[in-house]
Amino acid sequence: METVTKNLTQQKDCTVNLNSTTTQKVNLLMVDNHPENLLALEAVLSSPHYNLVSATSGNEALKYLLKQEFAVILLDVQMPGLNGFETAKLIRAREKTKHIPIIFITAISQDMEHVQRGYSVGAIDYIFKPFQPETLKQKIEKFVEIYQKYQEEISKNELQRSAELSEVNKKLDQTTLDLQRTEALAKVISETLIDTIVTFDSQGCILSVNPAVKTMFGYHPDELVGQPIGNLFLKVKGDSGNRSPHLFFSLTNPCLGKVIESVALRQDESHFYADIQIGEAAVEGQQIFVCTIRDVTERKQMEEIKKQQFNHMENMVKDRTLELILANQRLQIEIEERKKITDHLFISQERFRKIFEASPCLMAIISLKDKTYLDVNTSWINFTGYSYHELFHQKINLLDFIDEPDGNSIHLGEPIRSKKINYKTKHGEIRAGFLSTEMIDIQPEPCILFVLTDFTERLLLEREMSRLDRLNLIGEMAAGIAHEIRNPMTTVYGFLQVARSNREGLPQEIVDLMLEELSRANSIITEFLNLAKNKVSYKKIQNLNTIIEALFPLIQAEALRSRKQAVLDLHDCPDISIDEKEIRQLILNIVLNGLDSMSSGGQLTIKTYAEEQAVILEIKDQGIGISSEILEKLGTPFFTTKENGTGLGLAICYSVAERHQADIDIETGNEGSTFSIRFKSI
Numbered sequence: 001m002e003t004v005t006k007n008l009t010q011q012k013d014c015t016v017n018l019n020s021t022t023t024q025k026v027n028l029l030m031v032d033n034h035p036e037n038l039l040a041l042e043a044v045l046s047s048p049h050y051n052l053v054s055a056t057s058g059n060e061a062l063k064y065l066l067k068q069e070f071a072v073i074l075l076d077v078q079m080p081g082l083n084g085f086e087t088a089k090l091i092r093a094r095e096k097t098k099h100i101p102i103i104f105i106t107a108i109s110q111d112m113e114h115v116q117r118g119y120s121v122g123a124i125d126y127i128f129k130p131f132q133p134e135t136l137k138q139k140i141e142k143f144v145e146i147y148q149k150y151q152e153e154i155s156k157n158e159l160q161r162s163a164e165l166s167e168v169n170k171k172l173d174q175t176t177l178d179l180q181r182t183e184a185l186a187k188v189i190s191e192t193l194i195d196t197i198v199t200f201d202s203q204g205c206i207l208s209v210n211p212a213v214k215t216m217f218g219y220h221p222d223e224l225v226g227q228p229i230g231n232l233f234l235k236v237k238g239d240s241g242n243r244s245p246h247l248f249f250s251l252t253n254p255c256l257g258k259v260i261e262s263v264a265l266r267q268d269e270s271h272f273y274a275d276i277q278i279g280e281a282a283v284e285g286q287q288i289f290v291c292t293i294r295d296v297t298e299r300k301q302m303e304e305i306k307k308q309q310f311n312h313m314e315n316m317v318k319d320r321t322l323e324l325i326l327a328n329q330r331l332q333i334e335i336e337e338r339k340k341i342t343d344h345l346f347i348s349q350e351r352f353r354k355i356f357e358a359s360p361c362l363m364a365i366i367s368l369k370d371k372t373y374l375d376v377n378t379s380w381i382n383f384t385g386y387s388y389h390e391l392f393h394q395k396i397n398l399l400d401f402i403d404e405p406d407g408n409s410i411h412l413g414e415p416i417r418s419k420k421i422n423y424k425t426k427h428g429e430i431r432a433g434f435l436s437t438e439m440i441d442i443q444p445e446p447c448i449l450f451v452l453t454d455f456t457e458r459l460l461l462e463r464e465m466s467r468l469d470r471l472n473l474i475g476e477m478a479a480g481i482a483h484e485i486r487n488p489m490t491t492v493y494g495f496l497q498v499a500r501s502n503r504e505g506l507p508q509e510i511v512d513l514m515l516e517e518l519s520r521a522n523s524i525i526t527e528f529l530n531l532a533k534n535k536v537s538y539k540k541i542q543n544l545n546t547i548i549e550a551l552f553p554l555i556q557a558e559a560l561r562s563r564k565q566a567v568l569d570l571h572d573c574p575d576i577s578i579d580e581k582e583i584r585q586l587i588l589n590i591v592l593n594g595l596d597s598m599s600s601g602g603q604l605t606i607k608t609y610a611e612e613q614a615v616i617l618e619i620k621d622q623g624i625g626i627s628s629e630i631l632e633k634l635g636t637p638f639f640t641t642k643e644n645g646t647g648l649g650l651a652i653c654y655s656v657a658e659r660h661q662a663d664i665d666i667e668t669g670n671e672g673s674t675f676s677i678r679f680k681s682i
Contacts, residue, residue, distance in 0.1 A: 025051040026144050027068050031061040031087065032076040032105070041074060041105075044133040045140060058082030062090060065097050071147035072140055075123075077106035088121040101143045103127060195338070196293040200229045201286070203440075216295055218267035229291065234271045235263040256280050259335070264293060273300040279339055285443040292338060362433070362452040364396075367445060371396050371412070374447060383454055385426035400424040401435070412448055415439060423452065431456040467635055467654075539577045539660075544615055544679070545570045545608055547583055552606075555591050563600040566591070569607040573615045574681045582656045589649040590619045590675050596642070597623030597673070613681050620674040631668065 028050050030041045038054045045052060053068070055061040059082055061073070073091070077084035084104060092098045103125045119126070127136060196216045199207045206229050209221045217232065224232075256278055264274040272295055279290045306317055356363060362380040366373060373391040381388060398409045404420045416437040422430050431454055438449040552568060559566040587606075594604045598621050607618040626634070635654040657664050657677060665676040 025049060026147060027051045027053060027070045028140065028144075029053050029055065029061060029064060029070045029073045031055045031058065031074065031079075031084070033057060033079045034076075037076065037105075044136055050140075050144075058084070058087035058090075061087055065091065065094070065100075070100055072143045073100055073102045075102055075104055077104050085117060085121050088123060092121065101125075101146075103139065103143075105129060105131065193338070198224075198229060198232070198291045198293065200289050200291065202289075204228050204230060207288070216266075216293065217264070232264055232293070233262050233274075233276075234265040236260060236276075264295075272297045277335060277339075292335070362450075362454060364391075364450040365440075365442065366396055366412070366448045366450050368412075368439070368448055369445065371398075374442070380452075383425065383431065384423075385429075390426075404432070410435065412437060421452075432459050463632065468658075538581075539579050541575050541577055542580065543575050544573055544578065544583070544617060547578075547580055548587065548606060548608065548617075551584055551587060555588075555606075558592070559595055559604065562595060564595055564598055565601075565603040566595075567603060567605050569605055571607075571609040573608050573610045576615050576679050576681055578660060578679070579656075582659070586653045586656045586677070587617075587619070589653050593649065594619055594621035594623065594673070594675075597621055610681065615679045615681050617677040617679070618674055620672060622672040624672075625670055626666070626668040626673055631666065634666065635664075 026049060028045060030038055030045075030052060032038050032041070032054075033056050035056065038056070042052055042054070053064055053070070055064055058079060061075070064070075075084045075088060079087075082090075084106070088102050088104075091100065091102065102123045104123045105127045106129065125139060127139075193210060193212055194215075196212045197210045198213075199209075201207055206224050206227050209219075209224050211221065213219055213221055213224065258277065260276045260278070262274050262276050263271050265271050275294045275296050277292045279292075281288050281290070302320075306313075306320060310317055356375075357378050359377055360379055362383050363377040364373060364380055365375040372393050372395050374393075376388065376391055380386075380391075398412070400423055401410045402408065402422045403410055404422055410416070410419070410421060416435055418434045418436055420432070421435045422432055424430055433452045433454045433456070436451045436453075438451075440447050440449050548568065548570065552566070556566050591604065591606070595602075598604065602622040604622070605618075605620045607616075607620070609616050609618075635650045654664060661680055663678045665678070667674045667676070
């Protein structure tokens with residue numbers, strides 16, 4: 001009733017506005033560069049029904065047309081600057097003003113060619129000076145009358161559209177209210193039922209339960225989603241007491257629509273008698289089951305009492321039996337009503353789609369017949385880099401999925417359980433994951449559910465943690481071993497120097513050899529000490545480019561000595577807190593390794609740049625690259641590929657980077673390797 005009243009009020013308002021349109025003043029635009037001509041027009045057309053607007057040029061007239069609406073335009077032809085023809089042409093070119101009547105007023109040529117030009121640019125009439133006032137007034141009145149009728153027609157159309165829109169909104173409001181009532185009713189029914197309602201799929205896996213499960217079984221509804229429905233029953237009539245979920249599921253089809261006696265199992269391992277009834281439906285081709293569970297413990301207890309007292313209470317049993325028959329009839333009616341309600345509560349395809357899409361695991365459904373993709377989830381698309389359209393109905397490339405232990409491609413003939421594999425993305429990246437597959441039937445094509453759990457980031461983290469653990473252990477060993485060795489070595493070194501100056505001592509060449517070896521041992525121990533975790537760094541704020549430029553002549557000389565090239569590509573970088581000696585050692589170690597990896601003519605590039613609150617140092621060579629086996633061991637103390645190497649160079653680099661809270665990343669390939677050291681800026 002309120003809506004109808006509101007609509008009538010709106011229509012009434014529209015009528016008032018329509019009537020008021022006829023009483024409003026009508027705008028007339030007069031354009032002439034001579035003020036006396038404008039005064040003459042004003043005198044002729046002056047009326048309480050007109051609002052006369054004067055313009056002394058074409059440009060001024062166009063400005064008025066942008067601000068107001070006009071019923072008629074009186075336009076002088078001969079004006080300086082923008083003349084009447086040009087002004088009319090611009091007015092006709094604008095969508096909002098192209099329908100306004102234009103009357104040319106001129107005192108110049110009355111030739112047909114001149115008049116024809118006026119009509120060609122949009123004029124609907126031509127008046128020559130001197131004009132007849134009455135004729136002009138009558139023409140203007142007719143044009144104003146046409147304009148008012150046009151405005152009245154527009155108002156009527158707007159009123160009609162407003163009424164139609166109001167009616168549509170009313171119907172939409174009613175539809176929304178009906179939907180809200182239906183949803184609220186379904187929610188109340190689900191939450192107030194004392195029976196437990198469980199939905200499960202064709203594999204016997206629970207999809208949802210109503211809140212009554214908390215009271216009846218002691219479980220929270222979320223704890224049961226994804227669990228086998230057989231876990232809720234200790235015994236079901238027909239399964240001989242076997243709690244196997246698969247055996248329970250085998251009894252589902254023969255018992256559809258029937259009330260089945262069972263013994264239900266609570267979370268605390270206690271049990272109770274229950275009646276269950278299973279219904280079936282298909283949602284988008286997928287088989288869904290709804291199981292209603294009713295606690296009938298009291299009924300069973302009553303039946304036991306009646307059996308024990310049967311001989312003594314025959315008459316009471318007859319009366320009680322009659323009551324039970326009536327109660328059973330009411331129960332059947334109630335079950336049928338509840339079944340009708342549960343038919344409206346089946347889970348839609350969208351909900352199942354959300355479960356599939358929201359999984360963090362890479363999931364795909366593949367046809368067993370032709371090994372083509374039937375569906376993939378968002379995680380599959382995000383990790384592999386392929387779009388959905390690139391995979392849909394395309395054959396899976398099993399060569400992209402390699403069994404890590406034996407290096408062979410996987411075989412989808414049998415189910416797979418958590419097999420460790422490597423898989424290739426669209427962009428060629430090799431990632432690691434655990435693969436599991438399951439045979440399923442969909443409409444009713446046999447398919448493979450392909451589930452891949454990616455653990456590439458975790459694997460990289462474990463490797464990095466292992467390397468850091470080894471470095472920490474070596475660092476602790478370095479501090480202890482160096483302390484025990486350097487003191488006696490210093491004593492031996494001093495005595496050998498004394499023996500060297502003593503003519504009766506050891507031969508000169510032996511002493512020199514011993515001193516050389518001791519110096520080498522001392523050098524190794526000094527490098528080994530650089531791995532110590534508690535080594536003190538003397539840091540200060542300075543620029544990384546300054547250190548590199550001071551060191552570059554030495555690097556360039558070493559490169560030229562082996563007929564190779566070293567170039568700098570330094571960009572502006574902010575100052576950072578670093579130990580100059582340690583950074584020099586880090587750069588030299590990586591640069592010398594890069595030069596050693598290249599053949600004659602190769603080029604080594606040292607590059608710096610700033611990026612996201614960090615300073616990046618890149619050292620790129622043009623060597624043959626680093627194999628995956630060697631790459632995993634890089635930075636491990638005493639691991640070297642050189643004949644005379646100590647295996648401590650890169651280990652020291654990692655130790656220096658750790659003391660500077662810097663990260664070292666390595667990219668390698670057939671065209672060379674790039675070491676990137678990321679320092680945090682201040």
